[in-house]
Amino acid sequence: MSPLLSCQSCNNGCGFRHNREGCGNDMARRIVMLPLVFLTFVIGCTRPGATSENSAADAGQPVQGDWAVVRFESEPDNLNPLITQLATARYALTGVNNAQIYEFLMAYNPKDWDLTEPLLAVAPPAISDDHLSYTFTIRDGVKWHDGRPLTPDDVLFTFKAAACPLADTAWARSFLTDLADIQMDARSMRFVMSKPNVYNVSNIANVLAIIPKHVFDAEGLLDSFSYKDIIGPKGKSDPKIKKFADQFNAHAANRAPVGTGPYKFERWDSGRELVLTRNEDYWGKKPYLDKIVYRIITDYTAALTALKAGDTDVMPRLLPIQYTEQTSGAAFDQQFVKMKYSILQEAAIMWNNERPFFKDKRVRQAMAMLVDRQKIIDGIRLGLGKIGMSFLDPSAKDFNPNLKALPYDPKRAAELLDEAGWKDHDGDGIRDKDGVKFKFEFLGSSGSQIFKQLSPVLTEEFRKAGIEMTERVIEFSVMLQSLKDHRFDASTLNFSHGDLSPADAFQVWHSSAVAGGSNFFNFRNPQADRLLEEARLEFDAEKRKQLYWRWQEIVNEEQPVTFVYYVEESGAYSKRFRNVQWLPLRPGYDLNSWWVPRGLQKYKTSANP
Amino acid sequence: MKRAQRPEGYWHIVLRQFRRNRVAIAGLVVVLLLFIIAAFADFIASDKPLVMKYRNQVYFPVLKDYAAWLGVARWETQFQNVSFKDFVASNFDKRDWAQFPPIRYSPNEVSLTSVLRPPSAQHLLGTDDVGRDIASRVVHGSRVSLSVGFVAVSIYVLIGLFIGALAGYYGGIVDMIASRMIEIMLTIPTFFLIITVVAFLPPSILNIMIVIGITNWPTVARLTRGEFLKTKSLEYVVAAKALGASDVRTIFRHILPNTIAPVFVAATFGVASAILIESTLSFLGFGVPPSKASWGSILSNARQLLPSGWWLTVFPGLAIFLTVTSYNIVGEGLRDAADPRLKES
Numbered sequence: 001m002s003p004l005l006s007c008q009s010c011n012n013g014c015g016f017r018h019n020r021e022g023c024g025n026d027m028a029r030r031i032v033m034l035p036l037v038f039l040t041f042v043i044g045c046t047r048p049g050a051t052s053e054n055s056a057a058d059a060g061q062p063v064q065g066d067w068a069v070v071r072f073e074s075e076p077d078n079l080n081p082l083i084t085q086l087a088t089a090r091y092a093l094t095g096v097n098n099a100q101i102y103e104f105l106m107a108y109n110p111k112d113w114d115l116t117e118p119l120l121a122v123a124p125p126a127i128s129d130d131h132l133s134y135t136f137t138i139r140d141g142v143k144w145h146d147g148r149p150l151t152p153d154d155v156l157f158t159f160k161a162a163a164c165p166l167a168d169t170a171w172a173r174s175f176l177t178d179l180a181d182i183q184m185d186a187r188s189m190r191f192v193m194s195k196p197n198v199y200n201v202s203n204i205a206n207v208l209a210i211i212p213k214h215v216f217d218a219e220g221l222l223d224s225f226s227y228k229d230i231i232g233p234k235g236k237s238d239p240k241i242k243k244f245a246d247q248f249n250a251h252a253a254n255r256a257p258v259g260t261g262p263y264k265f266e267r268w269d270s271g272r273e274l275v276l277t278r279n280e281d282y283w284g285k286k287p288y289l290d291k292i293v294y295r296i297i298t299d300y301t302a303a304l305t306a307l308k309a310g311d312t313d314v315m316p317r318l319l320p321i322q323y324t325e326q327t328s329g330a331a332f333d334q335q336f337v338k339m340k341y342s343i344l345q346e347a348a349i350m351w352n353n354e355r356p357f358f359k360d361k362r363v364r365q366a367m368a369m370l371v372d373r374q375k376i377i378d379g380i381r382l383g384l385g386k387i388g389m390s391f392l393d394p395s396a397k398d399f400n401p402n403l404k405a406l407p408y409d410p411k412r413a414a415e416l417l418d419e420a421g422w423k424d425h426d427g428d429g430i431r432d433k434d435g436v437k438f439k440f441e442f443l444g445s446s447g448s449q450i451f452k453q454l455s456p457v458l459t460e461e462f463r464k465a466g467i468e469m470t471e472r473v474i475e476f477s478v479m480l481q482s483l484k485d486h487r488f489d490a491s492t493l494n495f496s497h498g499d500l501s502p503a504d505a506f507q508v509w510h511s512s513a514v515a516g517g518s519n520f521f522n523f524r525n526p527q528a529d530r531l532l533e534e535a536r537l538e539f540d541a542e543k544r545k546q547l548y549w550r551w552q553e554i555v556n557e558e559q560p561v562t563f564v565y566y567v568e569e570s571g572a573y574s575k576r577f578r579n580v581q582w583l584p585l586r587p588g589y590d591l592n593s594w595w596v597p598r599g600l601q602k603y604k605t606s607a608n609p
Numbered sequence: 610m611k612r613a614q615r616p617e618g619y620w621h622i623v624l625r626q627f628r629r630n631r632v633a634i635a636g637l638v639v640v641l642l643l644f645i646i647a648a649f650a651d652f653i654a655s656d657k658p659l660v661m662k663y664r665n666q667v668y669f670p671v672l673k674d675y676a677a678w679l680g681v682a683r684w685e686t687q688f689q690n691v692s693f694k695d696f697v698a699s700n701f702d703k704r705d706w707a708q709f710p711p712i713r714y715s716p717n718e719v720s721l722t723s724v725l726r727p728p729s730a731q732h733l734l735g736t737d738d739v740g741r742d743i744a745s746r747v748v749h750g751s752r753v754s755l756s757v758g759f760v761a762v763s764i765y766v767l768i769g770l771f772i773g774a775l776a777g778y779y780g781g782i783v784d785m786i787a788s789r790m791i792e793i794m795l796t797i798p799t800f801f802l803i804i805t806v807v808a809f810l811p812p813s814i815l816n817i818m819i820v821i822g823i824t825n826w827p828t829v830a831r832l833t834r835g836e837f838l839k840t841k842s843l844e845y846v847v848a849a850k851a852l853g854a855s856d857v858r859t860i861f862r863h864i865l866p867n868t869i870a871p872v873f874v875a876a877t878f879g880v881a882s883a884i885l886i887e888s889t890l891s892f893l894g895f896g897v898p899p900s901k902a903s904w905g906s907i908l909s910n911a912r913q914l915l916p917s918g919w920w921l922t923v924f925p926g927l928a929i930f931l932t933v934t935s936y937n938i939v940g941e942g943l944r945d946a947a948d949p950r951l952k953e954s
Contacts, residue, residue, distance in 0.1 A: 301915050321725070321738075325917050372721070379721025379740065429677075429689045449913060452899050453739050456719050459900065464690050471900055473812060 062579065064278075066596040067291040067603040070314040070589070071303045075271060075296050080254040081209035082162050082169045087586065092274055092294055093257065094209050096583050096590045099284075101145075101276065102209035102259035105136060105155070106201075113499060113584065115202050120150065120210055120260065124201070131196035131539065134204055137188045142283045144212050145264045152187055157213035160222050165235045166245035175207040182227040197536055198544065199503040210260065215253050217244060262287045262592055271296060288595035290605045308332070313574040313602075316587055320382035323570035338572045341582045342395070345496040345567040346388045347450060349458075350521040353560050355489050356436055362420040364559040368406045369413040370461050377565050380453045384570055388563025390552045391509070395584075396500035397541075398548040403556050405563075414465060424466055431466040439468040440489035445476035451492055454564075483520040491520075494567065498585075502548055506532050509555065523560035576600040623870065626946035633942020639935040647751040651675070654712035654745035657693050661707035663700075671710070714742035716749040716902040728920050735920035737910055743920060746902040747928050753903040754932060757818055757887040758880035764822025766876050769829025770869075774860050776830070777837020787830065794827040803886065807895045814897055817890060821883050829872055829879075836868030870947040877940035881933045888929050904929050 076089035081102050084090060091100075098104040098119060106124065107117040116124055120142065125134040142150040159182055162172040178200070181192040191204050217223075221244040225234065235241055257265050262284065263276040274294040278287055295312050297303040300319050304326060307315045318327065318338075327338055351358040351367060358364055377385040392399040417423075422431040422438055431438040442458065444451030455471045462469045469490075474482070482488050497504055506513070510532050513519035531551040538544040555561075569588065573580060577594045596602070627633060652659060657670035668685075670693060676682035688696070697707050712733065720740035728735045734743040776787035803820050810816045840846060841864060849863045890896035891905025892912075899906060904925040911921030 300913070319913070321914050321917050375721040379724050380738070424689070427683055427686070427689075429684055446894050452910070456717055456739055456741070456900060457721060460717065460719050464692065466690055471898065473899060 060578070060597055062288050062595040063598055064286075064288050064595070065290055065598065065605075066288075066576075066601040067293055067605075068289050068314060068577070068591055068594060069293045069295055069312045070316065070591070071307065071312045072274070072294040072296045073298060073300075073303070073317065075298075076268075076274065078254045079257045079265070079268070080251070081211065081257075082158070082167070082172050083249065083254065085171065088294075091587045092276070093259075095261070095263075095592065096585050096587060097592075098206070098209075099261045099592070100259075100263050101257050101261050101265055102211065103261045104206060104209055106205035108499070108585065110583070115206055115499075120155070121205065125191075125205070127201070131200065132193050134191045134193070134200060135188055136191070136205070139283070140187065142260050143281055144215075144260055145258045145279060146212075146215075147281075148212070148214055150210070150212075150260055152184055152189055154213045155189060155210055156182060156184060156227065157217060157222065158208050158210045160225065160227055160230050161211070161216065161244075161248060162208050163227065163230050163235070164222075164241060164245050164248070165230075166242055168249045172208060175203045176231075178203070179231075180228075198539060199501070199536070202501075202503065212258055215258050216248060216251055221247075263292060266291070287592040289591060291603070292591055307336070307572065310335075313577070314571070314589060315573070316569075316571045316589055318570045318572060320380075320384050320570070323384065324382045327572055332572075335575055336572045337575055337580070338570070339582060340384065340568055340570045341588055342393075342584055343496075343567055343569045343586065343588065344393050344499070344584070345494050346391070346393075347385075347492065347494050347564045347567060348388065349454075349490060349492050349562045349564060350483075350488075351490050351560060351562070352486060352488055352520075353522040353524070354486065355440065356433075357422075357438055357440055357489070360420045361558050362416045363422065364562075365406060366413040366416040366420070366465075367462075368559050368562040369409045369416070370465055370467075371458065371562055371564060372408040372461065373405070373564055374408070376454065376457065380450070380457070381565060381568075384568040385565035386568065388565045389556065390563065391495065391505055391555065392502055392548070392552065393497070393500065393566060396502070398500070398502050398545050400549040400552040402549075403552055405556075406559070410461075410465060417465070417467075429466060430468050437468070438466070439470070442469050442471045443479060443482060443488040443491040444471060444473050445479045446473050447476055448492075450494075454492060486514075486520060486522055488520075492564075496586075502535070505548075505551070506536060509551075521560050523558070525554060525558060525560075528554045528558075576602065619867070619870075623943070623946045627942050630942040630945065632938055633946075636935040636938030636942065639931065640939055643751055643755060643932055643935070646748060647755045650749045650752055651710075653710055654714060654716065654742070654748045655710050656713060656715040656718050658697070658707035658709050661693075661697075661705070663705045663707075665704075712742065712744050712748065714745040716746045717741065717900060718745070725914070725918050734924045735918070737907070737918070737921055738914060741902075743907065743924055746907055747904065747924055750902045750904045750907065750925065751928065751932075753814055753891075753897055753901060754884045754887060754929070757814060757821070758884045758936070760818040761821035761825070761883045761887075762876050762879040764818065765824075765826040765879070766829050766872060768823065769826035770833050770865070770872065772826065773830035773833025773835075774837055774865065777834040778841055778856070778860055778864070780838075784834070787834070791827040791830050791834075794824070795831075799824050800886065800889075803890070804893070804895060807890060812896060812898045814901070817887055817896060821886055825879065825883075829875060832871050832875055833868060836871060837864060840864050840868055870943075874940055874944040874947060877936055877943055881936035881940070884929065884932055884936070 072088050074086060074088050076084060076092060077086050078084050079089055079093060081090070081093045084093070093101050094104065098107040103120050105119060105121040106115055107119045108115055109117045118124060120139050121136040122139050123137065125136045127134055138150070138152045138155055144150060159176070159179070161167060162169045163176055178193045178195050178197065179191060180194045183190040183192070193200050197203075221240050222230070225238070225241065229235065230241065255268060259265070260283070262279055262282045264279045266275040266277045268274045273296060276292040278290055280286070295306070297306055297312070300322065303312070303315055304318070304322055306312045323338065323340075327336070332338070349371065351364050353359065353364075358367075373387045377383065377387065386394070387405050389403050389405045390399060417431060421433045423433070424431050426432065442455055444455060451473070459469045459471070479491070483491060495508070508518045509523060509528065510517070510519065511524040511529050514522055514524065528551055531547050531554070535544050535547040535551070538547060571588070573589070576596050578597060579593050579595055581590050581593055582588050583590050646653060651671055651674070655671055657674060659669065659671050661668050661670065670688070673682060673684065677684055693707070694713070701707070714732075718741060720736070722740065723732070723736055724738055724740045726732050726736045732742050732744065734747060736742055737746070772787050772790070776784040802824050806820045807816065810820075846859060846863055849859050854863070887896060887903070888905030888908070891903045892909040894909060896905055897903045907925040908922060911918055914921065
């Protein structure tokens with residue numbers, strides 16, 4: 001799906017820059033497959049004792065009660081799932097697996113993290129043989145939080161609202177480009193696509209959270225239009241649609257959502273906290289916690305202090321230094337469980353392939369060989385990460401296990417640079433070729449902690465190889481624009497994905513994505529392009545895998561981008577919680593499954609935290 | 610008093626007064642010391658040897674580095690882009706020797722194998738989150754702080770003197786315009802103006818100097834204007850004019866030297882505040898480019914890591930404190946010395 005780019009500050013640093021496009025848009029929530037065995041292993045590894053204690057207590061019968069106070073690193077921009085640009089809003093709205101305040105048509109199954117679990121749809125869709133039509137049946141007996149029943153009209157309305165060209169739903173719309181029509185017949189809905197694509201189901205059932213028509217369109221402004229009308233010329237000009245879009249963009253329910261999910265919205269105090277209460281009328285399995293409180297604390301130091309003071313119960317992300325140093329000791333261990341978890345994200349250095357220095361693949365390979373990844377992981381991430389190799393996570397089904405990351409090898413790098421003609425002809429210590437000196441700019445955003453740390457390391461390493469790197473630091477949104485316009489020599493970003501499928505590869509690596517997509521680095525390779533095109537139309541999983549394997553080999557060989565490391569996150573939560581599962585999905589914690597034994601419960605529903 | 614010769618000059622008196630003030634002298638010594646450290650930073654902290662003998666030849670790598678930087682010399686091929694510490698370790702035999710500076714690290718020399726080390730014999734003030742030596746960074750950071758203080762204040766003193774002199778000397782419409790300009794500038798909170806301007810500019814030391822320079826002149830202008838108003842009707846000025854001295858001559862030769870003392874005092878305090886502004890801007894991330902060592906940027910880096918790494922906060926903080934305090938002490942000493950009411954003669 002959509003390429004997800006994170007400003008690196010999000011992973012590591014101030015939530016204040018955690019904003020706008022790119023930054024953790026994980027609506028595409030695809031999932032990393034992470035065997036639970038591995039998870040247990042990690043817990044057992046980091047915190048001996050905790051495992052046995054937890055598993056013993058897990059044997060008890062889950063009970064309702066208590067709250068979870070979770071640290072949020074940035075304030076949601078709004079709580080409309082079709083409009084919001086921020087990851088935190090999505091965490092609150094649809095939780096870890098497509099259901100919290102709002103729900104999706106489908107969810108991931110917790111076994112292999114494929115999108116097979118029906119949610120608001122009764123079952124996975126019936127797919128026509130030409131892969132163009134997808135029929136869902138909408139679940140009966142689901143109630144909105146205000147008591148009204150969910151109807152297929154609500155689903156249709158959601159797609160119409162998202163497709164509305166004047167609504168602020170650009171992000172959601174980008175997934176609907178192939179959706180040509182929607183036909184309704186009682187509770188069954190047929191989605192007609194214009195092109196076959198392996199990822200069509202996910203585009204329909206895994207992008208839009210279903211929102212209530214009677215709340216957002218009480219006047220029935222969109223009633224007289226079909227989905228086709230809205231994506232047609234009328235959508236832009238009709239005064240009624242215009243009026244709807246204006247109302248929708250500024251609707252009161254954008255701050256006070258009414259959904260169908262297991263938790264109801266209670267209140268949102270700007271800058272302080274967001275409170276959800278359990279939905280006692282939920283159609284599915286009811287969660288245990290009475291309330292979820294998201295407490296907004298942008299500063300990491302302050303957040304850790306709040307955790308230690310008992311003001312929050314869960315800190316889903318710790319800085320590496322907090323994980324390794326500031327949360328060690330018996331006092332902390334007595335109250336909290338600390339853990340590492342995998343998150344489908346990799347840090348990458350992008351070389352602008354059109355620049356004279358980086359045109360030659362030998363130069364790009366040489367650059368990669370000058371990056372000492374293991375040292376960077378050990379020194380900067382303090383061990384939290386794995387050497388980056390591919391756009392796909394090693395746990396992904398389509399990951400090519402035969403890939404070999406280019407080793408750190410300055411000698412070989414120097415040879416490659418010489419071969420490519422970059423030699424120090426004039427003896428000033430900087431390599432040159434055809435009168436052009438090997439001097440380039442490394443672009444980064446001012447909020448990015450990783451950039452701040454990576455840049456001096458690379459500068460020094462490249463200088464030793466006779467390459468001069470200077471850094472240019474600009475604000476994240478400006479930087480993103482520069483990347484889109486290809487106005488940079490080299491830069492660094494994190495790629496984040498929703499799941500193990502390489503669906504988002506097309507929008508990052510295909511040459512058509514140079515203009516308008518996320519192929520910022522000007523990678524154009526006909527063979528790689530063809531493989532990606534074929535993979536999208538290959539419905540046989542095994543054959544598709546072969547195509548992706550070959551594609552990964554080409555990318556590794558060409559090195560248009562050097563993957564530095566796979567990000568590993570770390571977090572801490574209060575020991576009183578049971579059945580804490582850390583999913584390989586964002587945000588990682590599944591509060592719907594957590595519970596607290598009666599004797600350990602801290603908050604009573606009537607009391608204030 | 611009883612001297613028959615020429616009466617003692619004004620600056621002589623000021624100097625004599627100043628010398629009596631022990632604290633002020635101590636402040637001045639510290640300031641001068643800081644200037645020496647800044648000027649010779651490369652000889653105090655560098656990863657290159659000051660002198661070394663290799664294969665019967667004597668080299669001066671630190672000096673050579675200056676020469677290469679100026680473009681007047683080239684590194685020998687064998688020393689090009691090498692890390693001298695590695696070079697010494699691997700290539701030197703018994704007869705070769707190298708004398709390194711007291712701090713054997715460059716400010717930007719990273720070492721991912723020794724990140725966040727507390728102060729030790731190897732790293733006197735510890736290392737930061739990418740293994741850069743804090744002692745070296747503090748020493749080199751003094752360059753940024755001192756040059757920002759000095760240049761920025763020079764810029765605004767010049768602007769302020771010029772505008773104040775014109776306003777005070779000519780009066781009338783000139784004074785009216787200048788005074789309104791001063792008042793308008795004074796109503797704007799300088800620091801927020803600086804942040805606004807800096808946000809639009811790429812981070813660089815020069816930009817900070819200029820921005821501080823062009824936003825702080827009103828105080829100096831107002832002082833100068835006042836002094837000019839007071840002085841221009843004095844007999845010696847009238848005499849100079851009667852003798853046919855031009856306006857330029859009267860202003861610069863006769864009035865200015867006698868009005869500059871308070872400006873000088875203000876400038877000294879100004880340097881202290883300019884250093885603070887630079888540190889604040891760097892702390893907020895608007896200041897020097899991140900690769901440049903500056904006291905403010907070291908602090909800013911440390912903030913992310915708190916409460917780990919106390920040495921990252923304490924030492925640059927001390928450096929700022931010491932410098933600002935010294936300048937303020939010198940300024941106070943100057944003010945007392947220049948104040949005619951305190952003159953005992």
